[in-house]
Amino acid sequence: MRNLSSKSNRNRKWIVLFLTPVGVLFVAFFLYPIVFVTILSFMEWNGIEPMSFIGIGNFRYLFADSVFRTSIQNNVIWALSAALLQIPLALVIALILAREPRGWRFFRTVYFLPNVISLVALAMMWTALYNPEFGLINHLLERVGADHMTRNWLGEIETALPALIFSYQIYIGYFMVIILAGTLSIPKSFYEAAMIDGANVFQQEVHITLPAIRGIIITAGTLAVAFALRQFETTFLMTAGGPANRTPVMGLYMYRRMAGLTYGRAAATGVLIIVLGIVVLSALQRVFGKADAVEDARQ
């Protein structure tokens, strides 16, 4: 009994020892910033002079600002596009590649490639493609006689946000790889049995693959929505929130407040991004059920 107790104490020491570095990092780089940002969101601060407490003044300012409201709306559109466009596309490609057609490894690499290319470089490439004067898209439209369809894709109110979202679909490879890994881990015998029973490819995918990788799809969807909620770089690099304040997202709005040395407003925006993230991701879990990466792996 004494032996057991001393062994347990020794284990506890090791547990504490191993958890301490992670705990310190968690407190320093996660907990402390969140607490600081939350406190700062109730302050007026230009980054140089002392802070002053202003209650909910920053939040009141944000909700009175139409650009901020547009930013929330755009973040929601980005999140929806991730859930309804990016994941289904990634799923379809993963299901096709999982059948291992000729050259599937090559296509898997091609689809994943954008994820290892600098986001700035890709943004520049897309900006050039969309350019109305010398961009490839308008050039192709002109070549096929569709001159009337040429646009200033990033400079017109109707097309700017869709153009941004379209350009972002290049990242489907990331989710495709996650889903593909799950799909390839399904035992082949399931499909063989289904074929003996006369199930066609579509039926196999619907009745075997999709239920088997449901957890993985939810995980990928959650990640895609989380990425969309923290969207910043693509918008910043390609439209900077324009034209006419039609494409800003909350991350960009926060950045601008920092550039204007209104750190309290920036912090309040940050707090609302966190709140929105918690609300959206909780709602996703509630609707689609729990998706646990470890659980997925066990499947």
Next chain:
Amino acid sequence: MRRNLLLGLLVVALLAFSVSTLFAGAQREAAEREIVLTWPSIWVGQDSKADVMEEIVNEFNQQHAGRIRVVVEPQPDYDGYEDTIRTRLAARRPPDIFTFKLSPTTAVYYSGDLLMDFSADLGRDGWGDTFNQGNLNASTMGGATKSLPYEIGFTPIWYNTELFARAGIDRFPQTMDEFWEACEKLKAIGVVPTSQMTGGTNSWTSMLWYTHFLGSYGGPDVWERAWDDRAFEQAAAIIKRLYSDGNTTRDAIGADAGVSSGHYMNERTAMFINGAWFIGRIRDDAPDVYRATELAPAPKAGNYHGHQVGWLHTNLAAAHTDDPARREAVVTFMRHLTSPENAKRVSLAAGSLLAVEFELGPQDQLDPLQAKFIEAGNQAEFLIDHMEASMPVDVVYELGQALGSMVLEDRSPREFVQMLQAAEN
């Protein structure tokens, strides 16, 4: 037990070794007494001042070898550079040496004791006399000169005389009627009249066009007026027209400075605005356009004419320090960098206009376009600051959005001004 003891001794020995090494290093550093100053600099890479700046810093390091060493941290992205400086100041860790654009927003950097005050040093040995006194005064607040004026922004209208001649225009328009007539003639030969842009952080080219016309309507003190002054609206009406009827390129909404200048260098547009720092770039990348370029003030739109847009473009600053030796090292470097000889080198090599005054000798080869800049500056009736130097950052950011809204949603110039005003609050 013995193994644990040995392990413990090993750890103690390792610690002792590390501490002694550190101690020895610190002693050696103290003995050498070399002061290292870090300078995150934007004048690197493709910047027209990069080469000459590198030479100047290297020469300084050689002259002060073993005592002072300036280490340049290259940061070629302008917006990123400003972000870095802002963040480091907020974290109360300013770089030893850095540059910034003095504006109503950045003027707050002068608060507290973050920046070094050069006012006492400027009085020594006539150092302060080498600067343009107007620029020096503009950099002095409450008696403290916490940054040194360095580069001056001066942005007349650039126009391509060959394209003008081809369109049958023999001189730069003096009135708005002449200006619109010239635009029509240029369009008739397939040339887009002006480069414009709403992208970037400040809608650079269009901000300068707007400021030119604002000066014509409001005169030298226009930035001191309230937003309901008619001048803001009248200048906006001209900008709206410049964005319409093919008076600018199709990609102007959303375009950045690279696109805007690219059109001028490719002869797609006939008029463009930028500063003298662009001379090096156009001379190298578009020599024909460089040779065809002349400079002019904006046509007369209101009661004023012949003015130019000119302001303090870049100020040099340093972190405040209580260490007298470090302080002296910073001042020594600043004096080296802003000496008339080095200012002349920078100016001649890069085409920049500087706040440091220097004499040109007969052997000095002044760039022809730079000479035109100087001439345009001398002939200017008055100078006005551009919007970025006169308004908070939030207003400058909003300019591109307000322009987009006015053009794409057909908002009135009054509504355009209201958007800017709202951004200020």
